[in-house]
Amino acid sequence: MFTKKNKPKKFTLVRKRVPFLFILPWIIGFIVFTLGPLVFSLIMSLFDWPIAGEAKFIGFDNFKTMFTADPQFYDSLVITLKFALIFVPLNLLVALVLALLITQPIKGIKIFRTIFYLPAVVSGVAVSIIWGWMFNSEYGVLNYILSLLGIEGPDWLIDPKWAIITIVIASAWGVGTMMLIFYTDIKGIPYEMYEAASIDGAGPIRQFISITIPTITPTILFNVITSVIAALQQLTLVLLLTGGGPLKSTYFYGLFVYNNAFKHHELGYASANAWFMFIIILLLTMLIFKSSSAWVFYEAEVKKERKGRKRK
Amino acid sequence: MNVPKRMKLFFLFTIVATLLLSACSSSDTNGEKAEDGKVKLRFATWDVGDDVELQQGLIDEFNAKNSDIEVVLEAYGGDYDTKITAGIGAKDAPDIMYMWNYPQYKDALEPLDSYIKDRGEEYKSNFYEALWNYNSVGEDIYGLPVGYTTHVVYYNKDLFDAAGLEYPQAGWTWEDLQAAAKKLTNKDKKITGFAFPGQPDPYDFEMYLWGNGASYVDNKGKLDGNLNSKKSIETFKMFQNMLEEGIAITTEGWGDTEMKSGKVGMFINGAWYLSAFTEAGINYGVVEIPAFGNNPSASIVSSSGIAMSKDSKYKEAAFKFMEFWTGEQANKARLSFELPVLKSVVESEKLQEDPIKKVFYNMLEQSEGYTPTSFVTEDWSKLSDDLSLVFEQIFNPSTRVDPKEALNSVAK
Numbered sequence: 001m002f003t004k005k006n007k008p009k010k011f012t013l014v015r016k017r018v019p020f021l022f023i024l025p026w027i028i029g030f031i032v033f034t035l036g037p038l039v040f041s042l043i044m045s046l047f048d049w050p051i052a053g054e055a056k057f058i059g060f061d062n063f064k065t066m067f068t069a070d071p072q073f074y075d076s077l078v079i080t081l082k083f084a085l086i087f088v089p090l091n092l093l094v095a096l097v098l099a100l101l102i103t104q105p106i107k108g109i110k111i112f113r114t115i116f117y118l119p120a121v122v123s124g125v126a127v128s129i130i131w132g133w134m135f136n137s138e139y140g141v142l143n144y145i146l147s148l149l150g151i152e153g154p155d156w157l158i159d160p161k162w163a164i165i166t167i168v169i170a171s172a173w174g175v176g177t178m179m180l181i182f183y184t185d186i187k188g189i190p191y192e193m194y195e196a197a198s199i200d201g202a203g204p205i206r207q208f209i210s211i212t213i214p215t216i217t218p219t220i221l222f223n224v225i226t227s228v229i230a231a232l233q234q235l236t237l238v239l240l241l242t243g244g245g246p247l248k249s250t251y252f253y254g255l256f257v258y259n260n261a262f263k264h265h266e267l268g269y270a271s272a273n274a275w276f277m278f279i280i281i282l283l284l285t286m287l288i289f290k291s292s293s294a295w296v297f298y299e300a301e302v303k304k305e306r307k308g309r310k311r312k
Numbered sequence: 313m314n315v316p317k318r319m320k321l322f323f324l325f326t327i328v329a330t331l332l333l334s335a336c337s338s339s340d341t342n343g344e345k346a347e348d349g350k351v352k353l354r355f356a357t358w359d360v361g362d363d364v365e366l367q368q369g370l371i372d373e374f375n376a377k378n379s380d381i382e383v384v385l386e387a388y389g390g391d392y393d394t395k396i397t398a399g400i401g402a403k404d405a406p407d408i409m410y411m412w413n414y415p416q417y418k419d420a421l422e423p424l425d426s427y428i429k430d431r432g433e434e435y436k437s438n439f440y441e442a443l444w445n446y447n448s449v450g451e452d453i454y455g456l457p458v459g460y461t462t463h464v465v466y467y468n469k470d471l472f473d474a475a476g477l478e479y480p481q482a483g484w485t486w487e488d489l490q491a492a493a494k495k496l497t498n499k500d501k502k503i504t505g506f507a508f509p510g511q512p513d514p515y516d517f518e519m520y521l522w523g524n525g526a527s528y529v530d531n532k533g534k535l536d537g538n539l540n541s542k543k544s545i546e547t548f549k550m551f552q553n554m555l556e557e558g559i560a561i562t563t564e565g566w567g568d569t570e571m572k573s574g575k576v577g578m579f580i581n582g583a584w585y586l587s588a589f590t591e592a593g594i595n596y597g598v599v600e601i602p603a604f605g606n607n608p609s610a611s612i613v614s615s616s617g618i619a620m621s622k623d624s625k626y627k628e629a630a631f632k633f634m635e636f637w638t639g640e641q642a643n644k645a646r647l648s649f650e651l652p653v654l655k656s657v658v659e660s661e662k663l664q665e666d667p668i669k670k671v672f673y674n675m676l677e678q679s680e681g682y683t684p685t686s687f688v689t690e691d692w693s694k695l696s697d698d699l700s701l702v703f704e705q706i707f708n709p710s711t712r713v714d715p716k717e718a719l720n721s722v723a724k
Contacts, residue, residue, distance in 0.1 A: 050419075051397050051400050051401045051417075051420070052400050052401075052417060052418075052419035052420035053419045132564070136564055136569070137564075138502075138561070138570070138575070139569065139570070139573055139575070155709070157564050158510060158562070158564065158708065158709065158710075159709075159710055160708070160710060161710070243511070245511050245704060246510070246511070246704060246708055246710075247701065247704050247705065247708060247710075247711065248701060259697075262393070262394045262397055263693055264693045264694065265397065265416065265693070267401065
């Protein structure tokens with residue numbers, strides 16, 4: 001049986017199996033806790049699935065209801081996209097500015113670094129509750145501070161015009177992770193580049209525009225994508241801070257899905273909602289990736305290009 | 313060609329595996345017999361912190377006395393409804409569970425009428441009559457009352473003293489409340505007479521309509537002519553007027569924060585704040601909700617009951633535990649954080665002589681015979697959302713829609 005033909009084949013098979021064995025725990029976890037629910041929710045989206053009682057197969061009716069008969073679907077979608085449009089650029093800007101600040105060689109900068117990063121560690125629920133107290137228009141700290149400056153603060157959580165801005169501010173509080181990613185990238189830029197630039201007479205602003213920004217574009221791309229996803233999936237804050245109000249002005253898509261599932265007990269419909277958001281996120285991410293070839297700059301690519309040119 | 317085939321197989325395998333796994337997880341683990349042959353019952357509570365410890369103590373007592381039953385407490389805490397929902401959905405509901413929203417869950421619950429009948433009329437009549445309404449859907453009883461709270465007016469005695477006002481008495485009217493609120497309001501000190509939520513919970517708000525002889529729906533669940541009736545509109549108008557006059561404010565929460573900071577003279581809610589206010593050292597009193605003219609005021613009841621899962625395998629044992637949990641001994645043990653539901657306990661503990669607790673019982677007796685719309689209508693969760701939005705339009709300073717117009721938009 002042990003012919004020469006068999007032996008090497010067996011050997012490669014074993015060699016191939018071992019690495020799989022090592023990641024098996026992860027694969028099992030992935031199948032049970034991620035892929036399983038995913039597939040299951042896709043199936044559910046084709047059913048009328050109440051919590052108690054029998055599930056009924058209804059084909060694509062959930063999707064039909066969503067697009068043709070539920071105005072809340074469009075409202076929530078628009079509110080969420082609007083939020084993302086304000087939140088993503090603002091968050092990137094704040095993270096970048098903070099990252100630049102903490103790269104400065106100032107005494108005690110380590111303390112500031114910790115302070116800026118700390119909010120990213122605190123639980124979203126706790127943060128939401130604390131923001132609720134701070135934003136209270138009558139007795140909140142925020143309006144008290146504004147009143148000391150002689151400004152009458154707005155009704156943050158009562159006025160529909162301000163509520164979405166309130167959510168933006170409260171979300172931007174968790175900017176620490178993004179800041180840290182920028183920070184490590186900026187720290188990695190070789191000092192010689194700046195030195196050479198300053199010898200050539202470039203001021204700090206010029207250096208920032210011509211060296212720092214182009215070098216960190218891959219990180220910007222990463223942060224744009226992750227923050228777009230985070231913005232479109234925002235739930236904790238609206239669930240705990242506003243509950244979708246005032247006057248449904250912060251009824252985000254995440255809350256819409258959550259309420260359909262756990263308040264109205266329409267699990268099938270909520271699954272359909274969730275899959276639609278998945279498609280939107282997928283498309284947006286692809287779009288951003290496509291656009292990245294125009295503005296993201298990879299050092300490795302440049303090196304390859306140079307080599308190519310030499311060959312020519 | 314080889315690789316895609318393998319990929320296909322891999323996907324097929326994972327999908328089959330997931331389906332198998334999800335099928336496994338939904339198979340019955342209910343009513344499993346413990347190793348020593350005991351009947352094992354799962355009991356879910358929404359209480360947190362010290363209350364859970366107290367409950368565990370009671371359960372230990374029950375387990376010690378009943379050698380054939382073992383009750384296991386599962387404390388779900390804040391996200392109780394979500395977890396119960398998920399449990400029911402996965403056919404993995406606890407055998408016994410705390411319950412308040414019966415209409416929503418009734419399909420997963422066991423009707424208890426026959427069990428209660430077995431225990432005799434005296435057993436049933438020892439519970440306050442008004443509470444059965446809140447533990448039934450239609451003609452069927454789905455739960456046993458454990459605790460309850462009616463809503464009352466909390467008032468700040470210090471602010472009343474400062475304004476030279478007498479404390480409100482049972483039998484007062486909304487006109488009295490408004491007159492008091494006017495005197496309490498002090499713009500310079502930022503003190504307002506009365507406060508109510510800017511996003512009122514529709515379930516709670518219906519009690520004001522009851523007090524004025526109206527309600528959201530008639531007994532057939534019809535909105536038009538009820539929600540937008542003259543009396544109903546009048547009620548909303550009164551609340552809106554208080555805001556416009558500046559003698560009342562809307563709050564972001566329930567009003568307790570404002571009460572604690574001493575900036576509000578009166579607000580209305582259940583018994584949840586009694587110990588917190590006492591701990592915070594607030595000099596407060598409670599009084600019945602004011603009446604509209606001669607019509608006695610009524611309160612919604614926020615009830616806590618326990619119900620049995622339809623899928624439970626040991627229903628007799630489960631009911632035995634439920635009987636214990638709602639019995640006199642357990643009622644007494646929970647006195648520190650719950651208003652007892654048994655007439656015999658209220659009598660033996662002399663709660664009618666307690667100046668604060670008696671108000672809640674008076675309100676309960678006054679509120680007999682009212683059924684909240686959530687128990688009548690087919691799709692309360694949807695209606696509740698619509699009502700919520702309309703109430704906000706009426707009370708939010710940026711809109712302040714005329715109640716008649718706003719209520720018509722939902723009713724018609």
